[in-house]
Amino acid sequence: MLKDITLGQYVHLESPVHRLDPRTKVIITLLYTVALFLLSSLTSVSLAGVPILAIILLSKLPWHYIFRGLKPLWIFIVFTLVMHFLSTPGEVLYRLGPFEVTREGVMQGLTVTLRLIWLYAGATLLTLTTSPIALTDGMEQLLTPAKRIGLPAHEFAMMTSIALRFIPTLIEETEKIMKAQSSRGADFDSGNILRRAKSMVPLMVPLLLSAFRRADELAMAMESRCYRGGEGRTRFRPLMMRRSDYTLLVVAGLAFILLVVWR
Amino acid sequence: MSNLTLRDMSQVALFAALTAVGAFIKVPVPFVPFTLQYLFVAMAGILLGSRLGLASQILYIAIGLLGVPVFAEGGGPAYVLKPTFGYLIGFALGAYVIGLLTERLLEAHKGRLFLSVLAGLAIIYGMGALYLYGIMNYVTNSPISVVNTVLYGILLPLPGDIFLSGVAAFLGLKVWLHRRASAGAQEASQ
Numbered sequence: 001m002l003k004d005i006t007l008g009q010y011v012h013l014e015s016p017v018h019r020l021d022p023r024t025k026v027i028i029t030l031l032y033t034v035a036l037f038l039l040s041s042l043t044s045v046s047l048a049g050v051p052i053l054a055i056i057l058l059s060k061l062p063w064h065y066i067f068r069g070l071k072p073l074w075i076f077i078v079f080t081l082v083m084h085f086l087s088t089p090g091e092v093l094y095r096l097g098p099f100e101v102t103r104e105g106v107m108q109g110l111t112v113t114l115r116l117i118w119l120y121a122g123a124t125l126l127t128l129t130t131s132p133i134a135l136t137d138g139m140e141q142l143l144t145p146a147k148r149i150g151l152p153a154h155e156f157a158m159m160t161s162i163a164l165r166f167i168p169t170l171i172e173e174t175e176k177i178m179k180a181q182s183s184r185g186a187d188f189d190s191g192n193i194l195r196r197a198k199s200m201v202p203l204m205v206p207l208l209l210s211a212f213r214r215a216d217e218l219a220m221a222m223e224s225r226c227y228r229g230g231e232g233r234t235r236f237r238p239l240m241m242r243r244s245d246y247t248l249l250v251v252a253g254l255a256f257i258l259l260v261v262w263r
Numbered sequence: 264m265s266n267l268t269l270r271d272m273s274q275v276a277l278f279a280a281l282t283a284v285g286a287f288i289k290v291p292v293p294f295v296p297f298t299l300q301y302l303f304v305a306m307a308g309i310l311l312g313s314r315l316g317l318a319s320q321i322l323y324i325a326i327g328l329l330g331v332p333v334f335a336e337g338g339g340p341a342y343v344l345k346p347t348f349g350y351l352i353g354f355a356l357g358a359y360v361i362g363l364l365t366e367r368l369l370e371a372h373k374g375r376l377f378l379s380v381l382a383g384l385a386i387i388y389g390m391g392a393l394y395l396y397g398i399m400n401y402v403t404n405s406p407i408s409v410v411n412t413v414l415y416g417i418l419l420p421l422p423g424d425i426f427l428s429g430v431a432a433f434l435g436l437k438v439w440l441h442r443r444a445s446a447g448a449q450e451a452s453q
Contacts, residue, residue, distance in 0.1 A: 010330075029340070076345070116344065123341040127330025135329050155267055159276040159322050164331065166280035174284070197430050201437065208306065208438045211281065215273040223269055 010131045016244070017059035017129045022138030024245040028252045029126045035259055036119055042111045049114070052121050059129050066128075070120055077113050084109030136160045137239055140230075154230025162218065170211060177206050271315055278307040278319035279326060282354070283333035298335050301387070301424055302431050304354045305380045308361025309435035310442075316358035324351050349394020353387030360386050371439055377432040384428055392416040 012018075017025075032051070039045050056066060090104030127135070136157045143153035178188060181202045188199050267275070285299035307316040327334045327342060334342055334351070342348055364379035395416045399407040 033340075119344065120341040123330070126340070130330075132326075132329060132331050139329070152267070155272060156322065156325065159272050159279070160326055160329070162273055162276035163279040163283070163322060163326060166277055167283050167333070170280055170284050171287075197426070200430060201434065204434050205437050205441065208281075208310070208434070209441055211277055212274070212310075212438075212442065215277040216270060219268075219270040219273040222273075227269065 011061060011065060011128050012131075013060050013129075015058060015060045015129070017055055017125075019242075019244075020129075020248070021239055021241050021245045022130050022134040023142055023239065023241070024249055025126055025130055026135070026138055026142060027249060029122055031252055031256045032122050033119060035256055036115050038259060038263055039115070040111070042107050042114075045111050045114045045118070048118055052118055052125070055125055056121075059125065061125075061128055066121060066124060070117065070124070077116060080116065081109045081113050084112060132164060133161065134239075137235075141239060154233075158230075166211075166214075169214070170207075173210060174203070174207055177203055177210075181206075267318070271318075274311060275315050275319045275322055278303065278311060278316070279322040282307070282320065282323045283326070286333060286335045299427070300335065300354065301384070302427050302434075304358050304387070305361055305383060305428065305431035306435055306438070308358040308383060309365050309376060309380070309431070310438060311358075311362065312366040313359050313362030316362040317355055320355035320358045324355065327351070344398065346395045346398045347391065348398075350387055350391035352394065353390030356390060357383035357387040365435075371436050373432060373436055376436055377429060380428040380432050380435075381425070384424055388417050388421070388424075 036045070036048055039048055056063070085101050085105045086099050088102050088105035088108055090102035092100045093103055093106065094101040130138075140153050140157035143151060143156075147153050182188065186199060186202050188196070188203070281303040282300050285301075285303040288299045304320060307319045311319060323333065328340050330340070335347075336345070342351075361379050361383035364382060365376060368375060392412050396407065396409070396412045399412075
């Protein structure tokens with residue numbers, strides 16, 4: 001469980017998609033998302049899957065990773081599909097008791113669900129091929145222009161890294177405190193709901209207090225190492241846009257403009 | 264927002280992480296997953312105050328949207344489309360409101376804390392139900408009636424969360440008193 005959380009969904013592989021700059025991938029995913037909502041016919045939404053399939057092939061990701069990413073959504077997908085099949089008026093294709101499946105319903109249902117699937121697959125691909133740290137770095141750089149209107153881009157990136165670092169520590173700490181309190185006679189997994197809630201007190205109070213102490217210690221440690229925000233800070237591994245990044249961005253931008261005009 | 268001290272930053276990050284840990288502890292209930300997230304949202308409001316409480320929940324949402332699976336059912340930008348995303352937006356607003364209502368209290372008062380947490384809960388549920396209704400009706404075109412929204416979005420998960428509100432108020436009070444006592448002891452020793 002610990003490993004799952006710190007690494008996120010990221011799968012480390014060597015592929016052209018993994019090598020792209022995170023900024024390129026974020027921008028393209030955003031453009032793709034907007035484009036999907038501009039498409040309205042079933043044919044065009046089906047064709048929108050071509051770039052997704054191409055990227056999956058290029059990224060060398062095993063297919064089951066993509067399906068695993070889609071898993072939380074599938075009940076939702078089936079529900080949407082059935083609702084559309086049954087509730088859209090039009091030419092009746094099939095009748096079952098009081099329910100009618102119409103041609104319009106089938107078309108609309110497929111369009112809406114395909115759009116959902118591509119949307120989810122695109123977002124999943126971004127996070128499967130980009131590590132959370134690279135993503136936060138990319139976001140920080142992309143949001144740099146917004147610093148002028150007071151958006152704390154660097155602070156947010158820093159807090160994200162700290163929070164990601166804290167998650168496994170907190171889980172470890174919880175397990176440790178649970179064992180410590182059990183050895184003193186605390187009972188965490190029996191009794192009715194009220195008893196269990198009461199058993200939260202000897203767990204949560206020490207957890208929160210020690211967490212606060214950790215946060216204070218971290219702040220002090222950073223201060224004593226002269227951390228003073230993003231101003232003038234340099235990086236060990238600066239992000240680099242390569243020629244392939246620029247080419248891809250231009251192609252995606254042109255495709256997007258074409259789509260808007262052609263619509 | 265931009266004038267955060269380092270201590271503020273690490274505490275904000277801490278509560279974003281705690282909310283994430285709360286999401287991993289889940290009790291299977293159909294439609295709206297019941298987790299301990301809300302406990303930590305309320306604690307963020309009580310212990311960090313309105314501004315930092317809000318920041319911690321915004322950070323939590325941002326981390327989840329970046330693709331780290333910190334939400335109850337994973338993460339990633341597409342989570343925005345999930346009908347339950349409104350509750351996450353509600354967390355941010357709820358933490359802010361709980362912070363607003365409690366940060367002016369000079370003396371710890373269990374009843375007042377409980378009422379403030381309930382006010383936050385009302386905001387979370389309002390936001391969640393509105394979003395659920397909006398997503399189902401306008402984005403995925405799968406109509407859901409107002410009655411069903413209220414039933415699945417509010418009435419079914421409500422008892423558990425009212426109970427958690429009591430736990431949150433009680434725990435918040437304990438930790439708040441401990442922290443004040445230790446701060447007082449530190450000042451006395453200096």
